[in-house]
Amino acid sequence: MKRLVQLCTVVAFLLPAIPTQAGECGPGPDPLWPVCGYVTKITHTGQVDPPNAYFVKFCRTDNGACYSTMTVAQGSTKAFSFQGLTNGDPNTHVQYNVFAWGYFENWGSSTVPMDTISLSGTGLVRYHLAVPPAPFSPGTIYPNNGATDVPNQYLVQWNSGIDIDRAVYPANWEIWFKYWPIGDAEPTYWSLARSNMPCHDNGSGPDASGNCSTYVAGPQPAGHWKWFVRVNLNVAGDLFWYMPHPTYFTADSSPAEFIGVP
Numbered sequence: 001m002k003r004l005v006q007l008c009t010v011v012a013f014l015l016p017a018i019p020t021q022a023g024e025c026g027p028g029p030d031p032l033w034p035v036c037g038y039v040t041k042i043t044h045t046g047q048v049d050p051p052n053a054y055f056v057k058f059c060r061t062d063n064g065a066c067y068s069t070m071t072v073a074q075g076s077t078k079a080f081s082f083q084g085l086t087n088g089d090p091n092t093h094v095q096y097n098v099f100a101w102g103y104f105e106n107w108g109s110s111t112v113p114m115d116t117i118s119l120s121g122t123g124l125v126r127y128h129l130a131v132p133p134a135p136f137s138p139g140t141i142y143p144n145n146g147a148t149d150v151p152n153q154y155l156v157q158w159n160s161g162i163d164i165d166r167a168v169y170p171a172n173w174e175i176w177f178k179y180w181p182i183g184d185a186e187p188t189y190w191s192l193a194r195s196n197m198p199c200h201d202n203g204s205g206p207d208a209s210g211n212c213s214t215y216v217a218g219p220q221p222a223g224h225w226k227w228f229v230r231v232n233l234n235v236a237g238d239l240f241w242y243m244p245h246p247t248y249f250t251a252d253s254s255p256a257e258f259i260g261v262p
Contacts, residue, residue: 024125025081035082035119037127039071039100041107042238044165047130049076052104056080056129058096061116070103089121100129107131109249114239132235134249135161135171140229141211145256150225152260153218160199160206161231161251167205169237170246173197173212174230181223182259193227219262226257 025036039054040047050071059066067085071078085094098115101108108114108131115129138161143150162171175193180186199205199212206212230253234246 024079033086033088033121033123034125035085035123035127036079036125037129038074038077038079039129039131040078041102041105041131042133042165044168050078050102050105050107050131052102054078054080054105054108054131055099055101055103055110057099057110058082058085059099059113061095061097086119086123087121092121093118095119098129100131101134102131106136107133109134112247112249113243115243130238132169132238132249133165133233135166135231135233135251136163137161137251138173138212138229138231138253140227140253140256143225143227143256143258143260145254145258147258148261150258150260151218152220152222152262153216155213155215156227157211157213158229158253160210160212161253162199162206162210162233166233170234171199172232172234173199174232175214175227176230177225177227179221179223179225181221184223186224186226190228220260222260222262224257225260226255228255229253 025034035058039050039056041050054071055068056071057066057068067082069080069082071080086092095116095118097113098117099108099110099113101110114131139159141157141159143154143156156175160171174195174197176190177193178187178190194214197214201214230250232248232250235249236243236245236247239247
């Protein structure tokens with residue numbers, strides 16, 4: 001199939017008429033059988049029009065072919081339009097996974113679908129994508145990168161990657177690590193130390209600074225260590241009921257390397 005052609009802002013300037021409802025096709029020359037819609041982002045205060053452009057991607061479930069575009073402004077609304085997804089035959093249906101994510105914002109996902117729809121050959125207009133936030137990349141705090149005197153038992157600390165817009169969603173964390181003795185080569189693989197962790201061992205959420213912690217009991221062997229943390233944010237509550245539950249948007253911290261002492 002031909003690669004999709006996104007709406008051109010030059011055409012929008014030349015033909016400035018704005019559709020009366022968000023997500024109608026236009027401005028500009030529309031395909032005969034359009035697929036058009038608009039994007040809002042979900043915040044702790046409700047759905048809002050995003051200030052920046054969003055990517056929108058439709059991927060066929062039968063052969064994996066994907067077609068992408070970006071939103072353009074229709075007033076304050078961020079709208080998108082596809083050409084070539086349908087063929088005009090009302091008896092033809094093709095199923096697509098739908099993705100959306102912020103170009104300058106940490107909302108949505110390019111790899112986790114938000115919807116699965118069956119498009120008839122006559123197209124679709126005013127399709128609304130309400131995009132949940134993705135977690136921010138968490139940050140390692142302790143053991144910090146470059147530390148050379150970490151004891152054989154300690155409190156692991158990291159920034160959660162959760163703020164007020166993300167705090168309404170269930171979240172869990174994973175700790176991944178590598179270990180190798182002094183003088184040995186670094187392993188190529190990561191090992192999972194803990195999964196499905198609460199932010200703190202007592203089950204509480206991030207503290208006032210947005211940080212989490214867990215205790216590592218000793219004795220841990222001396223040598224080289226490297227670790228990172230992954231946050232999993234369950235956004236299923238804001239997706240359609242038939243989507244997989246739970247549905248996670250995830251983010252990883254940068255790795256931190258340290259030396260443990262006896």
